[in-house]
Amino acid sequence: MDRTPPPVSLAAALALPRTPGRSSEVFVDGDLEVRFAARPTNGPQVPHQRDELYFVASGSGHYRVEETVTAVGPGDVLFCAAHAPHGFEDISEDFSVWVLFYGQQK
Template sequence: MKRLTISNALESLQEEKNVFKELFKHGSMSVEIYKPDQVDNQKPHTRDELYVVASGTGYFVNGESREKFEAGEVLFVPAGVVHRFENFSQDFSTWVFFYGPEGGEKP
């Protein structure tokens, strides 16, 4: 595995002119970098997901809740739940970790 840093992840993302990129995969886990441009157009995902906010601030909608977030926070989204980032700063970026089975893990 190569070493992942926020710098090399964002550089890789910029080279591809995309808002997200898978950087590493092992078993059911995948690691991505995500940096939306002004609007987050995500749809619900089929697996559980963790975000680790690398930079920036804004609001995170997760199901029925809408909360402020900032760099350094960890945000969990169960599979199938509507979620998105809103009113985020221009420097916003986040690590994304998908894991587990389709449909999410059972509590």
């Protein structure tokens, strides 16, 4: 990236065009991809090819990685290694997360 992008507020992220259950691209730079998901899929996701971080922006729910389930809410940071089965469960109507994929595909 040749220049620093402007900040993206939660309100601006919520206004991004999106497909229900899917995340929207915020920006990509090299092997870093920043996305935003309002009401992500409730249940298992297809395991991804890269490591990822989630930052819970709003709402509450449960985050499952393999067999471990953890209650999550605003401000929580979640990690998922590439290829690990994971997903969100019992999410509130206002649940949203920032999603960062990084590194090479594994």
